[in-house]
Amino acid sequence: MDRRNFIRSSISAAVAASLPGTQALAASLLHTPTTVPSNIDAITGDGAEVTLQQAAVQELSDSLKGKLLLPGSSAYDDARWLLRPQYDRHPALIVQPTGSADVQNAVDFARDNSLLLAVKCGGHSATGKSSCDKGMQIDLSQLRNARVDRAAKTARIAGGSLLGELDHEAMSHGLVTTAGSVSHTGVGGLTLGGGFGRLGRRFGMSIDNVLEMDVVTPDGKLRRVNADNDPDLYWALRGGGGNFGVVTSFLFQLHEMQRDVVTGFIGYPLSEAKQILEFYAEYAEKIPDEMGLGAGVGGRLGQEPGVGIYFVWSGDPAKADKYIEPLRKAGTVVADRVTTMDYVAVQRSGDIDDTRAFTGYMKSSFLNSMTSELIDTLVDNFEPHPDRGTRFGFGVSGGAIGRVANADTAFAHRDAKFSLMSFVSWKSDTDKEEHVKYIKSHWSNVEPFSTGFYVNDHFDQPQESVNATYRENFPRLLNIKQKYDPTNLFRLNANIRSV
Ligand SMILES: Cc1cc2nc3c(=O)[nH]c(=O)nc-3n(C[C@H](O)[C@H](O)[C@H](O)COP(=O)(O)OP(=O)(O)OC[C@H]3O[C@@H](n4cnc5c(N)ncnc54)[C@H](O)[C@@H]3O)c2cc1C
Structure with missing residues (x-):
C-alpha cells in the first residue's frame, strides 16, 4: 500500500473505531x-x-x-x-x-x-x-434505481437496473411500460437491442418508450441524448445495442394500466402441433393490441413435449373470454390454466431460480409469415431427447410494434409479423456437443424463412450476417459508429465494426 492510501485507510479505520453507533456505521462507508x-x-x-x-x-x-x-x-x-x-x-x-x-x-x-x-x-x-x-x-x-414521476408518467431508470425494478416501481403508481418477460433481465441490454415484452403489441417495444438517455460515449463525454440533442445517437441507441457507449440512465414513457391481467396457457398434444400452429398463424392476425400472444412446441428437460399457446390479456377483463374461447376450440385441450393475476407477478413468473443447473444454446429469427412450409419443416425436424429440453417458440409482433417504420429507430424488423426462438437446454454438467449440433442443423432448415435475427439473441453469427440483420439501417448505423466510436472500443456486442 502506498503512503497516500495507507494514511487514508488508517484515518478511516481510526475514525470508525472512535465513533459509536450510527456514526461508526457512517464512517465505515467512507470510501477506501x-x-x-x-x-x-x-x-x-x-x-x-x-x-x-x-x-x-x-x-x-x-x-x-x-x-x-x-x-x-x-x-x-x-x-x-x-x-x-x-x-x-x-x-x-x-x-x-x-x-x-x-x-x-x-x-x-x-x-x-x-x-x-x-x-x-x-x-x-x-x-x-x-x-x-x-x-x-x-x-x-x-447503478440500480427506478424513480417514477407520476404526473409526467415517466420513469428515470439507472443504466444497471433490472426489469423487475422498473415494473415494480411503475406499477405502484398504476403505470407500466413494455419490459421483457423475465424480471432479472437487465434494462440496459434488453432496451438497447429493442425490447420485446408481454405488452409490446399495446405499448410498443421498450425502445419506443425511451424518451431520453444519459450515455458515456467512447470519448468519455457524458451526453444527454434525445430527439433534440445528438438525435443521430438517440436513433442509433434504440436498436443498435451496446455499440455506442454506456447508458447510465434511461427516461421511459409510462402508460396507465390496471394491475390485474388475465393470463394463461392452453396445452395440446404434440401430435396436433401442425394444426395448432396453423391456427395460431391465422389467429394472430385477428387479435387486438391488448392481447400478447406466444406459442411453443416442445418442453423443458424431463417434461413430456407438447404444444401450447400462452397469452396475457391486458384489456377490459369482461372481454377476455371472447379472445380466449377460440384457443379452447383449436385442438384437443390437455391443459387449461387461465387466471387473473397481478401484472408484476406475471412478469416474475418466468424467473429462473437455479441459474447454475442448466445451460443452453439458442437461435432466433424474425419471420414475415408462418407459412405451412415453415411449420412442416419445424415440426418434422423436432427431435425430443432424454438429455435435453428442446423448445421452439413463436412470438407475435404487429400492433404498436408494427406501426413504427423500420427507419424510425435502429431496430429494422418492424414488418416482421412473428419472431421464432429455437432453444435447447441441458444439465450444466453434461456434454453439450450433440445438442448444439442438433439446433444448428435444425436452424439451417429454418434459416431460408428468416428475415434476420434479433441482435439481443445473437449467437456468434458471422460478421456479414450481423451487418445484414440491421438491414437498410446498417449504412446509417455504420456512419454513426464511425463518428462516435472510430476505434470500435465497444465491440463486445452484435458489432457494427467501425474498423
Ligand atoms: C432468460 C432470458 C429472457 C429473455 N427475455 C427477453 C424478452 O422477454 N424480451 C427481449 O426483448 N429479450 C429477452 N431476452 C434477451 C435479452 O434482451 C438479452 O439477453 C439482453 O442482452 C439482456 O440484457 P442484460 O442487460 O441482462 O444483459 P448483459 O449481458 O448485462 O448485457 C448484454 C449487452 O448489452 C449491452 N449493455 C447492457 N447494459 C448496457 C448499458 N447500460 N449501456 C450500454 N450497453 C449495455 C452490452 O453490450 C452487453 O454486452 C431474454 C434473455 C434471457 C436470457
Missing part, C-alpha cells in the same frame, strides 16, 4: 479505494498483450467513488457472474461504478489503453459478451 499491488497483464480489443502499470491502475482506482475489483476477491467473482454458466470469464480488472463520473473514468482508461471492454447490466447476454477474459469489465450492478 482498492490498493493495486502490481502491474496487471491485460489485452487490447485486437487481442494484443499489454501491461498496465501499477501506478496508472491505482490512479484509476483512486478516481472512483465505486470500486475497482481485481481477481481474488468474492466481489470480483460476483461482478463477473453471467447468467449462462458456460461463460466463466476472468477480466483483468472490473470497474463497478456508482455513477456516470466513474463510468467516464473507466471509459477514458479503457480507451487510452486500447483495452478490450465489456459492459454488464443484467448479465443475460446470449454470447457471454458482457464480461471478457483479460480485458476491462464495467459492471453496472451498483
Whole structure:
C-alpha cells in the first residue's frame, strides 16, 4: 500500500473505531479505494498483450467513488457472474461504478489503453459478451434505481437496473411500460437491442418508450441524448445495442394500466402441433393490441413435449373470454390454466431460480409469415431427447410494434409479423456437443424463412450476417459508429465494426 492510501485507510479505520453507533456505521462507508499491488497483464480489443502499470491502475482506482475489483476477491467473482454458466470469464480488472463520473473514468482508461471492454447490466447476454477474459469489465450492478414521476408518467431508470425494478416501481403508481418477460433481465441490454415484452403489441417495444438517455460515449463525454440533442445517437441507441457507449440512465414513457391481467396457457398434444400452429398463424392476425400472444412446441428437460399457446390479456377483463374461447376450440385441450393475476407477478413468473443447473444454446429469427412450409419443416425436424429440453417458440409482433417504420429507430424488423426462438437446454454438467449440433442443423432448415435475427439473441453469427440483420439501417448505423466510436472500443456486442 502506498503512503497516500495507507494514511487514508488508517484515518478511516481510526475514525470508525472512535465513533459509536450510527456514526461508526457512517464512517465505515467512507470510501477506501482498492490498493493495486502490481502491474496487471491485460489485452487490447485486437487481442494484443499489454501491461498496465501499477501506478496508472491505482490512479484509476483512486478516481472512483465505486470500486475497482481485481481477481481474488468474492466481489470480483460476483461482478463477473453471467447468467449462462458456460461463460466463466476472468477480466483483468472490473470497474463497478456508482455513477456516470466513474463510468467516464473507466471509459477514458479503457480507451487510452486500447483495452478490450465489456459492459454488464443484467448479465443475460446470449454470447457471454458482457464480461471478457483479460480485458476491462464495467459492471453496472451498483447503478440500480427506478424513480417514477407520476404526473409526467415517466420513469428515470439507472443504466444497471433490472426489469423487475422498473415494473415494480411503475406499477405502484398504476403505470407500466413494455419490459421483457423475465424480471432479472437487465434494462440496459434488453432496451438497447429493442425490447420485446408481454405488452409490446399495446405499448410498443421498450425502445419506443425511451424518451431520453444519459450515455458515456467512447470519448468519455457524458451526453444527454434525445430527439433534440445528438438525435443521430438517440436513433442509433434504440436498436443498435451496446455499440455506442454506456447508458447510465434511461427516461421511459409510462402508460396507465390496471394491475390485474388475465393470463394463461392452453396445452395440446404434440401430435396436433401442425394444426395448432396453423391456427395460431391465422389467429394472430385477428387479435387486438391488448392481447400478447406466444406459442411453443416442445418442453423443458424431463417434461413430456407438447404444444401450447400462452397469452396475457391486458384489456377490459369482461372481454377476455371472447379472445380466449377460440384457443379452447383449436385442438384437443390437455391443459387449461387461465387466471387473473397481478401484472408484476406475471412478469416474475418466468424467473429462473437455479441459474447454475442448466445451460443452453439458442437461435432466433424474425419471420414475415408462418407459412405451412415453415411449420412442416419445424415440426418434422423436432427431435425430443432424454438429455435435453428442446423448445421452439413463436412470438407475435404487429400492433404498436408494427406501426413504427423500420427507419424510425435502429431496430429494422418492424414488418416482421412473428419472431421464432429455437432453444435447447441441458444439465450444466453434461456434454453439450450433440445438442448444439442438433439446433444448428435444425436452424439451417429454418434459416431460408428468416428475415434476420434479433441482435439481443445473437449467437456468434458471422460478421456479414450481423451487418445484414440491421438491414437498410446498417449504412446509417455504420456512419454513426464511425463518428462516435472510430476505434470500435465497444465491440463486445452484435458489432457494427467501425474498423
Ligand atoms: C432468460 C432470458 C429472457 C429473455 N427475455 C427477453 C424478452 O422477454 N424480451 C427481449 O426483448 N429479450 C429477452 N431476452 C434477451 C435479452 O434482451 C438479452 O439477453 C439482453 O442482452 C439482456 O440484457 P442484460 O442487460 O441482462 O444483459 P448483459 O449481458 O448485462 O448485457 C448484454 C449487452 O448489452 C449491452 N449493455 C447492457 N447494459 C448496457 C448499458 N447500460 N449501456 C450500454 N450497453 C449495455 C452490452 O453490450 C452487453 O454486452 C431474454 C434473455 C434471457 C436470457
